[in-house]
Amino acid sequence: MTRTPLMAGNWKSNLNHVEATGLVQKLAWTLQDKRWDAEKSEVVVFPPFTDLRTVQTLIDGDKLKLLLGAQDVSTHDGGAHTGEISAKMLAKLGCRYVIVGHSERRTDLGETNADVQAKAVRALVEDIIPVICVGEGLQTREAGEQIPFVLEQVGGSINGLKPDDIARSVIAYEPVWAIGTGKVATPEDAQEVCGAIRRYLAEDFGNEVAEQVRVLYGGSVKSSNVVALMSQPDIDGCLVGGASLQVEEFAAIGRFY
Numbered sequence: 056m057t058r059t060p061l062m063a064g065n066w067k068s069n070l071n072h073v074e075a076t077g078l079v080q081k082l083a084w085t086l087q088d089k090r091w092d093a094e095k096s097e098v099v100v101f102p103p104f105t106d107l108r109t110v111q112t113l114i115d116g117d118k119l120k121l122l123l124g125a126q127d128v129s130t131h132d133g134g135a136h137t138g139e140i141s142a143k144m145l146a147k148l149g150c151r152y153v154i155v156g157h158s159e160r161r162t163d164l165g166e167t168n169a170d171v172q173a174k175a176v177r178a179l180v181e182d183i184i185p186v187i188c189v190g191e192g193l194q195t196r197e198a199g200e201q202i203p204f205v206l207e208q209v210g211g212s213i214n215g216l217k218p219d220d221i222a223r224s225v226i227a228y229e230p231v232w233a234i235g236t237g238k239v240a241t242p243e244d245a246q247e248v249c250g251a252i253r254r255y256l257a258e259d260f261g262n263e264v265a266e267q268v269r270v271l272y273g274g275s276v277k278s279s280n281v282v283a284l285m286s287q288p289d290i291d292g293c294l295v296g297g298a299s300l301q302v303e304e305f306a307a308i309g310r311f312y
């Protein structure tokens with residue numbers, strides 16, 4: 056089974072819609088210069104909600120091969136939920152992916168595995184692929200408990216999903232101690248957990264499902280470490296924060312192969 060590598064750039068709460076235009080155009084030109092082939096890696100940008108319409112227009116108008124994703128989605132389908140953005144709205148804006156359960160939201164807003172599961176379900180109904188984030192904190196890692204911790208998060212976040220929906224979902228392993236800290240997990244440490252995630256999926260849903268799920272690594276990914284990470288058998292891509300705001304860096308990550 057070949058899984059298309061996925062390089063996901065999470066802009067977090069950065070760049071207004073004017074700044075977004077500049078970054079997306081430069082990213083597309085730089086990828087073109089590097090002879091990036093969209094068949095060999097998917098490159099997805101995840102701007103803030105306020106930029107989605109602008110980025111969608113650019114991608115559609117210039118026929119760019121970049122894909123668009125959102126950083127979060129409501130657990131509700133619409134209606135009286137002030138401030139919430141539904142999966143239907145994101146689908147209409149051309150979002151193909153949505154990040155759910157990023158550690159910053161789990162920590163800052165107390166999002167639970169049940170919330171993450173509900174968001175993933177809403178996304179899948181609209182044909183949007185959820186990028187389900189999991190990952191342990193430093194204490195858990197130092198206690199050597201990372202695998203049971205992460206597998207519990209995975210189990211809770213996909214609980215009740217149909218095997219077909221799990222197969223098209225993406226799971227991003229992001230050790231919290233490596234996010235935005237410059238401390239990257241070694242390729243072997245990242246593989247250990249990503250491999251455990253795939254084995255867990257195989258045990259619960261069968262090999263066919265497990266072999267289709269793309270498992271990403273996230274945490275201080277840069278052009279200098281992406282190749283070593285991508286050489287691991289169970290790492291199918293990267294979720295990139297800081298480096299996704301630097302055009303040359305993110306283009307090199309997208310064109311890692």
Ligand code: PEP
Pocket residue numbers: 065067229233234235236237273274275276294295296297298
């Ligand atoms: C992230 O935001 O998911 C992330 C991995 O950030 P960074 O690449 O900056 O560590």
